[in-house]
Every structure is written in C-alpha cells, then in structure tokens.
Amino acid sequence: KTLHETCEKYGAAHRYGQRSDETGMARLTLNDDDIAVRKWLEKEMEKVGCTLKVDSMGNMFFIRPGSKANKALPVAMGSHLDTQPMGGRYDGILGIMAAVEAMRTMHDHNVQTNGPIALINWTNEEGARFSKSMCGSSVWSGQLSEEEAHSLIDVHDKKTTMGQELERSGYLGKMKAHHTAMPLAAHFELHIEQGPILERANGKVGVVQGGQAYKWIQVTINGRECHTGSTPFEDRADAMQSAAKIIVMSKKYARKQGGLASTGLLSVFPSSVNTCPGKVTFTLDVRHKNDASLEAILFEIEREAERICKEESERGTKMDWKISFASTAVKFNANCHSAIQQAAERYVKPEEIMPIISGAGHDSCAASIRCPTAMIFVPSKNGLSHHPEEYTSPEDCAIGAQVLMDSVLTYDQQ
C-alpha cells in the first residue's frame, strides 16, 4: 500500500491501464519527484525513531539504535528510490518500502536488536540521468571518486551536473560519502529479479549469489557529412552505416560467448534527413557472468568495430571508444546467504528457494566490497523490468519483505 501510494504521489508516469496503480514511473535521480519522496521518507523514519545522516552523495542513512555497546556498526537494508525514465514501480522502490515496513514493524513490536539497524536510500542507482549506475554506493565503497560523480552530466540536459542537483535539492550532505565515514556491519537488499528465471522455475525467493560483470562504452563514430542525393556511396564516410553495423555485430559477438550487448542511447549529428551524419554517438552495455569473458567479448567487439570503421565505410570512418562505467563480477557473502536461507525456509517451500546470479548491477554489488552483503530476489512477471508494466504480486512482495527483515534480525543475532 505504501509503495503504491508513494509511487502515485511521486513520479507516476506511462499509464497502461485504468486502475490507479497501473502506471510506470519516471522518477529520475534528484528531480523534483525524487526530492519529494526523500522528504516523505524522512518524515516516515522520524515516526519510527530513526535518525538521519546524509552524505556528500545524497545517500541517506536512517539509523535505529541497537542495545549492545560492543555492536556499534549497523546492519543495513539498502536500495534506491530513483527510477528509469520509463521505469516500473518495483525496481529499487520495493527494497526501500520493504525496509520501511521492517522499521515500522520493529518499532510497533518494540524489537530490541543487538546492533543498530539502518535503512539506506542510495543515490542514482539507475545511472539513467547521470550515466554511472550504482553511483552513490560506488562512491561510498571507494570505487568511484566523489569528484567524478559530482561532475557527471545530465544525459538529457548537458548544462546540469549531479553536483549542482545535489546542491539544489539540499541533499549534498556534510558527511563524506565513504565507507570509512559510515561503516556498515552488513548490507541486505530485497530486489525484484528483473528477469524471467524465478518465474519460469516457479521460484519464490532467489538467494542472490553475486552479480555479473558489466561495462558501458561510449562509442563515437566520426565520418563526413555529405548530401544523401548527390554523393555516390564510394565518396561517403557514413557514420550512421558504421554505427548500425557495429550495433548488429556487438550482439552477435556477445551471444557467441554467452554474454549480452545492448544499445540504449544513440545520437546523430547534424540530424537532417538529407545529410549523411558526420558523427554518431552511441552506448554499448556489455555483460557477462565472469570478468575474463567480458574482457574477451569487449576485445572482439572493439577490434571488429575498428575493422568496420576502416574497411566498410568507403572513405573510412574513425572510432573513439571510451569506457564510461565498469563493474566487475561480484560474489556475495556466505553468512548473509545463510541468514537469508534460514529466513526464507520459514515462509516458502525449500524447492521455491533458488540460488541465482543477478544480471543487473545493484547497490549491493558496491556495498559487498566493504561489508558482508547479500540480496534477496522476488519474481518479476514475464521477466519484465525497466518497463512501466514491471510487476511483482503483493504476495511475493510480502514474502520478500518478511525475508528481508528476518535475515537482518538473524544476522544481528550472530
């Protein structure tokens, strides 16, 4: 109920049905809706006795005190409230809402934990507005510098940086965004699977073993503008043709090695029907379960792209290949896994609990570098995500939320 209420108030978009909850979301990092839902979260956490610390990346840490002085570091439940431009209601949001519910439940039942418990809202997990995913959590983990993160430029408004938006929003906290300033005992995250694996296997709870490796490449093809009607093919250096060939080829090479390749952004210059583009920029998002295979795929794609640019546009085009984001494959923590496993066994049948690898990146990937971490997946209907119709049933959300709280409480007892 809280999930749908807050989605409706803060960033609902892309209606696909009549019911009030039949929309997707467009709550981009630090836009007005993201600011408003953060304010809502502050009020809600105040009600249940949490104190807030905000760091210099706008990461929000809500902390509920523990009872044992020798257990100073919080066990955290973290995820994100930002969405894709055509996002759904569950990606990230479910993780936060389940943590809100856990905090409320502990408060209502006066639960005493040994150590503190934290709820974390990580900033710009999606990387949709500022083009690095797991952005706030990666600065916290030390994998990304604060400077670089602050200077990221809005994909759709080249005049705005993330630093400016942190300032404008009031979420540029004084505390340094770093694991040394805000150390954690552990990090748990409930998330929708975003793929079809659990649903197809009739699984209810995925015990996430780790995340696959991925890199984002910013590819720029420089050719030469020319007239589409009076320029013979032999006289062209057609950036659009080179780009199209590379996009087709990238998928073929990734598939051959069991990986993925996708292009989500593409821009054409100068953008006129009867001018062959002199410049095309696009992104490649390439993934594989293991680091070495990812490197092998990228090596092949880059080499073949160079060949296409040189040989397959009559006058030759030039390629610039820039890695804009990288995340290595991640393995989660065995103690965290066993806490999740124990918790899950209370609510679903053993055969409904599955080990699974995450195809997507998550704040937990960054967190796992610095503290014991694991994730809980619940099924996504039709495997759909980054789509307005993303859906997980209320029952599955409830199971996930219950397993999240129980895992944290179990871990706290260890």
Added chain:
Amino acid sequence: KTLHETCEKYGAAHRYGQRSDETGMARLTLNDDDIAVRKWLEKEMEKVGCTLKVDSMGNMFFIRPGSKANKALPVAMGSHLDTQPMGGRYDGILGIMAAVEAMRTMHDHNVQTNGPIALINWTNEEGARFSKSMCGSSVWSGQLSEEEAHSLIDVHDKKTTMGQELERSGYLGKMKAHHTAMPLAAHFELHIEQGPILERANGKVGVVQGGQAYKWIQVTINGRECHTGSTPFEDRADAMQSAAKIIVMSKKYARKQGGLASTGLLSVFPSSVNTCPGKVTFTLDVRHKNDASLEAILFEIEREAERICKEESERGTKMDWKISFASTAVKFNANCHSAIQQAAERYVKPEEIMPIISGAGHDSCAASIRCPTAMIFVPSKNGLSHHPEEYTSPEDCAIGAQVLMDSVLTYDQQ
C-alpha cells in the same frame, strides 16, 4: 563578395579555418538569420528597381519589368537562401547571389528585356527544419497543399509549425502560393553540383538534364523496453537491433540496383544506457534516376524490413512505414537547355560543358512541372555538400553567374 558578406552576417557557423570565409552555415528556414537575410535581399532588390510579391508560403518574387506588353510572364532566376544545419555557403545561396548580380548588372547597364525578369527566393528548399524538401516551390507547383506545408513541424522543436514561423517572420504573404497566381514564362537556376562528377571530368558547366526520383520514409520500430542486464536475448523485442539491421540492409539493396539509401535522423526511446529501446524512429532517404527502379528498391527494402522485424528480433518488433516526401524523376526543357548551351559556349571550352543528372532535388524540379525549366551546375570541390567545407572557386561561381544571366537574356529574346 556579396555571397561571403551575407553568409558572414546571416547564419555563419561551424568554423573550419582562420579566414573570415572559412565557415559553413546554419541558416535554417525562417529562423532569425533567414529572416534577416530576406530583409537584406528586399533592400538590395529595391535599389535595382524590382518590386516584391510574397506568397502564402513566404516565397519571394522580385520582378523587374519588361518592355513588351505581350510578354507579361517573367523569366525567373530562382533558388533558395535557407541551408542545412551543417550546411555550406553555396548550396542555394550561390543561385540567389548570382541572380542578384544579374539584376544589378542589368540595372547598371540599363538592359531592356522583352518580358519581365524575376528573382525568386523559394522557402524551405532544404527540408531540414520542416521535413519536406522543395517545400515552397512544391506548393507553388500544386504538388503539395498549402495546408499540409503550413502544418509541418519543426524537426527539433515539436511545438513549432511552419505556419507559425511564416506568421512570426512576417513572410506569410497575402498572395496565394500557386502557379496560377504567379505564373512564370520559364525558370532557370544556377546551383553547385553537390557531387564529384564535374570536377572529376574537368567540366566547368553542367547542363542539367533532370533530377532523380526520391522518397523519404519515416520508419518507426516498436519493440518492448527491457533491462539490458537481466533480460536474455530470447526475451527481447529490441527496437534498436531491428533499426540497425534495416539501416545496413537498405544500403545493400539500394546499391544492388544502382540507387542510394541514407539515414540522417534517428531517435531512440526512452534513451537510457541500461534500457533496451522500446521504440526507435528513423528516416530513409532513397533515390534512383528512374521512378520504376526507385519503386523496386523501396518494395524490396520494405519487404525485407518487415521480415527483419518479424524474424530477427526474438520476440518480434513491429514496423510502421510512412512515406513523408516523394519527388518523381524530372526532365528539364530543351529550349532552356539550348539557351544554357549557347551561353556556356561563350565562356568555356565545348569539352568543359557537360550534360548531367542532378542527384539532389531542387526548386527547379517543382518549377519544371509548370513552366520550361533548366539548371546550370558548377563544380563542387571534392564533391562535398551539406557540409561546412562545401566550396566552389570564385572563378567557377563567376562563370555560373554569367551563364545564368546570359541564358535568361537569350531565352527572353526567343
């Protein structure tokens, strides 16, 4: 000199060298620079005794009276002052500037012609801002309705129509844009070749026999947004992959039949690195010297594109194919040709005069439907056009201008 002076004042852009004339142009139809250069042209034509009529497409007709009452219809020198977003200084502009020079010369030498002589600045020849080329001249010829032209939408600002910009600029004339309201005796146009043929053959003057056929297609591919990391290829309906394959294929099919195919515009939705696009729109500009071959190419491309959408994206994508502009192959007039031929023979060697087919569309193609028409081409350095570095030497410009005036005077005597 006038050409470079006006280019520098009204719309210079894309500097590529130190000299003041080493820039291209970005004088898009009815933008502030286009309005300013129109005002300049009005003043200049007033000085040489021309009267102005503006029609409801903003086409400007400057008329110098003739001496014989039985020769009421003007022989026109027409072209356009608008440019591509990354255009050069000669495409269209040379034709107008040569006509200005002809008007000045006739004025200075008190030349008496039998019929009136007109200088025409046609609106939106490029089709770069409002996506129909030869736009003003096609309304005049009756090939395009005024209504449709006025409702064309700015490619880069979906809120602005051509009708609004005509209104804003003050160039929404009272006279109906139609050949019946402003009939012409003939239409001559000097233009740069925009291709490499004359230069490679050491030609100086191209006697343009006609223009090739072309169509513009607005292609929309609808797939399904999905997560780039957690969605297996088998579960994708990837609009970007389908679009890229169609762009590569279109060139292959056009080449096979001796035609051309190009993509100058492409947009991706929702535009996020880690979301596979659910929708991609792009243009195809397809050309061939004859109408039947153009149709054959388009038939093949459309059929193959349908197959790609159905079979080559795992879950299938859907294509929408909309013809947004069409121009049939055009043959120019023999009497006009012979006037040009006679004129050219005065200034260059016979072997430097060449018959040639225009790869590009021109206002003369539209005009030729309603009056005897022909064009004069001068060489383009490296065949470059729709590019800031488009260049034709001062000597070649002068030859072209001289041949234009002489052709008109010769035709007037017939």
